[in-house]
Amino acid sequence: MTKSFFYRHRHLFGASILCIALLVAALFAYREAQAPALPPSDDAAAAMLAELHQSTAPWTVHRRDLSTLVGDMRNGRIASAALSDEAVYVTTQDDQRYWLADQSGRIGEMILRDYGRGAVLFPVSLFDTDGEAPWYSELQRQWLLLSLLLIGAGLLVWKMRPHQALKHNTGIRFADVVGASEAKLALQDVTTYLRNPAAFAALGARPPKGVLLTGEPGTGKTQLAKALAGECGAHFIQVTGSDFSSMYFGVGIHKVKTLFRTARKHAPCIVFIDEIDGIGRRGEQSRSSDAEANRIINQFLTEMDGFAADSGVLVLAATNFPNSLDPALLREGRFDRNIAVGLPGLAEREQLFRLYAGKIKAADDLDHTQLARNSVGLTPAAIAYIVNHAALLAARENSTQVTMRHCVDALETCRIGEQPSGTSALSEAERTRIAVHEAGHAIVAAALGCGRVEKVTILPRGQALGVTLVTPIEDKRLHLESELRARIQMLLAGRGAERLHFAEVSSGAGQDLHEASKLALSMVATLGMAPSGSLLSLQAVRDAHLESDPREALNEADQLLQELDRECLALLQRLRPALQSITQRLLDEETVAGEEVVKAVRRLLGERMGEAAPARTCHLERVAASPSNGLDPYFDLAVDELPETGPGMA
Incomplete structure (x- = not known):
């Protein structure tokens, strides 16, 4: 709990201390009012108490029963007695000493009852009882529930604080972050603003209030935020979008207020909200949780609007899903900058x-x-x-x-994926089908130039029974139509090779068709690459909240797949000797290098290989055959998915 937290809530803590003091004073008054009148005590009782405090052994070595005590009381033989919580100690006129067990307290009540009637038989004192315990022992017993409630209230106040880690120096600079050169260049003016916000205000320039970092997971957005704070010497507060949610009503709003109050107090300060999509998008309040989430977003927007131009506070957010953010967060005046953190070159x-x-x-x-x-x-x-x-x-x-x-x-x-340690042996027919499938992927990838064919294997890797590893040749952000068509043909090549070799396809092409269908639908529905030449984007229709019939797009996607399947079969027919050669090599050695695949294809196509299919980069990572169940082979094709809106120029 930081010093600033105590300072902000000093009135609350002062009131709490005052209440506790009043409770203690009331307890003292109650204790004095309810204290029972002690029986008279003389020198004999005081001397007995002094001896008991030194040692109880002279009494405990002689134990008597209740009849002995009653007889001594009737005959007046008792000189003094002492009552404790569990025993009664007695000293007689002839200096004999003994004790009686009194766990229930009934013997002590019997003795005190006589004193209540006004009869003073012998001096009685209290020894080692709760009445001699410190004053706070009664507080511990009677006010235990109140103490627990106070502790619970304190924990609730503590939980209402966002899980923030305020750092004065992150120890990271831009030079320590490898890559993200474009993002670091875009943050240079932000660095200048945080170093000298008054200069911006003097010129009338409105510095950015918020910066949104987007990109794939693992691109270094968090490290970039820490480097920005270290570069300009600002305080750094790191939270996540899920920190603002709570099971208690209103706690999330209080966390937002506390976060921004702390940032203003420690300006210049960077508030980094990782996974800001956890705040979510405002809903229709069909549930109470939706209403609370809406209030949290509204409070967040209000706090960002309350920044002054020279406040020295910057909100830096990161997300992998920018489309899931509320549009009000992304408008000008809030998150003014949207910086994409790309993959390293x-x-x-x-x-x-x-x-x-x-x-x-x-x-x-x-x-x-x-x-x-x-x-x-x-x-x-x-x-x-x-x-x-x-x-x-x-x-x-x-x-x-x-x-x-x-x-x-x-x-x-x-x-x-990993090489599995223990797998069931495949039959010869299954090995042959997997070899044909992987060989089909490999030779079509080599013929169409869909990247660099690294290796082909029918050894299991991860969940796959066979793998064709194809790596991109270069970094690309723009995908041509010819590249996408070649990519679909490579996806369909495994199924085509099975049909060409066995005259029958298997369930292994299921995942291949799934990936090829997604790519074909993207080409037809969003990229304007339909066979009919239609340029209408179904994504725009959905954004306009218009009803549309997807059957036409589905028919065109199927038509595109049929067309590319025929081209793939024709290419496989031309490369059939290479298909048989690579298949046999896989059956003999289980793994074939990519250079052998390229040589086998080049022997058949010769110079026409480069003319017919220039080198392309399809960003295919692997083509793998995977089991759909314990018996039948199932083929899994893993590719880099295109965005829903299709590839774009960045």
């Missing part, structure tokens, strides 16, 4: 491999440049995983260094 991937390889015991044969070429489309988080997994593979083999072979195996694991 070739040089940046090489820097990342060098950075993470420097943290392990790497061998001298590590080729960072080659690893960077083979990791097109991977995020910095994926590269960190690859290097760490390579170290795990080296440790598994009891190797003293991490070699290039370990890194290549880790790279393949990242793309196509």
Whole structure:
């Protein structure tokens, strides 16, 4: 609990302390009013108490029953007595001492009853009872429930604070963040503003209030936010979108207020909200939870509108799903900047491999440049995983260094999954069908130039029974129609090879058709690549909340798939010798290098291979055959999905 929190709530804490003091005073008054009158005490009783405090042994060695006590009381033989919570100690006129057990307290009540009637038989005192306990013991017993309630109230106030971590220096600069060069360049004016907000206000310039970082998971958005705070020397508060939700009504709104109040107090300050899509979008309030979420968003918008131009507070948010944010958050005057954090380029991937390889015991044969070429489309988080997994593979083999072979195996694991330790043996017919399927994917990918064919194997990897690994040749953000058509043909090639070789298809092409259908629908419905030439985007129709009949788009997508399937079959027919050769090699050796596939295709197409199909980059990571159940092979094709709105120029 920070000092500023105590300062902001000093009135609440002062009132709480005053209430506790009043309760203690009332308890004292109640205790004095309810204290029972003690029986008279003389020198004999005082002397007995002094001896009891020193030792109770002279009494406890002699235990008597109730009849002895009653007889001594009737005969007047008792000189003094002392009552405790569990015993009665008696001293007689002839200096004999004994005790009686009194756990129920009835013997003590009997003795005190006589005093209540006005008869003073002998001096009686209290020894080691609750009446001699400290005053706060009664408070502990009688006000335990009140103490628990006060503790619960304090915990509730603590829970109403957002889980914020206020840092004065994050210790990270832009130079420490590898990649994201475009994002760092876009944040330069933000850095200048946070260093000197008064200069912006003097010129009448309105600095940005909020910056939204978007991009794929693992691209380094959080590190970029910390680097921005470290670059300009601002305070840094990190929360997540889910921190504002609570089971208690109104707590989320209080958390938003507390967060922004803290940021203003520690300006210049950066408030970083990771996964801001957790705040959500305002709904129709059909449920009480929707109403509470709407109030949280409204309070968030109000706080952002309340910023002054020179307040020195910047809200930095990150999300992987920008389309799920409320449109009111993205308007001008709130999140003024929308910065896309892209994937690292070739040089940046090489820097990342060098950075993470420097943290392990790497061998001298590590080729960072080659690893960077083979990791097109991977995020910095994926590269960190690859290097760490390579170290795990080296440790598994009891190797003293991490070699290039370990890194290549880790790279393949990242793309196509782990090698399963125990799998059931496949029949010869299943192995042949998987080999034909994977060979079809490989030769069509090589013929159409859909990236670099790295390897083809019928060994299980992850959930796949066979894998064709195809990596992109270069970083691309713009996809041509010819590239997308080639990609669909590659997806359909496994099914086409089965039909050409066995005259029958299997369930293994199910996932292939799923991916090909999604791509064909995207081409027809959003990219204007329909066979009929239609340019209407169904995405725009949905955004306009208009009713549309999807049957025409479905028919055109099916027509496109049929057309590309015929072209794929014709290409496979021309490459049938290569299909048979690669299939046999897979059955014999289980793994075939990509160079052999390219050579087999080039022998048949010759120079026409480059003319008919120029090199393309389809960003296909793998083509894998996976089981749909324990018996039948099921083919899984994993590709990079295009956005719903289709590829665009960035």
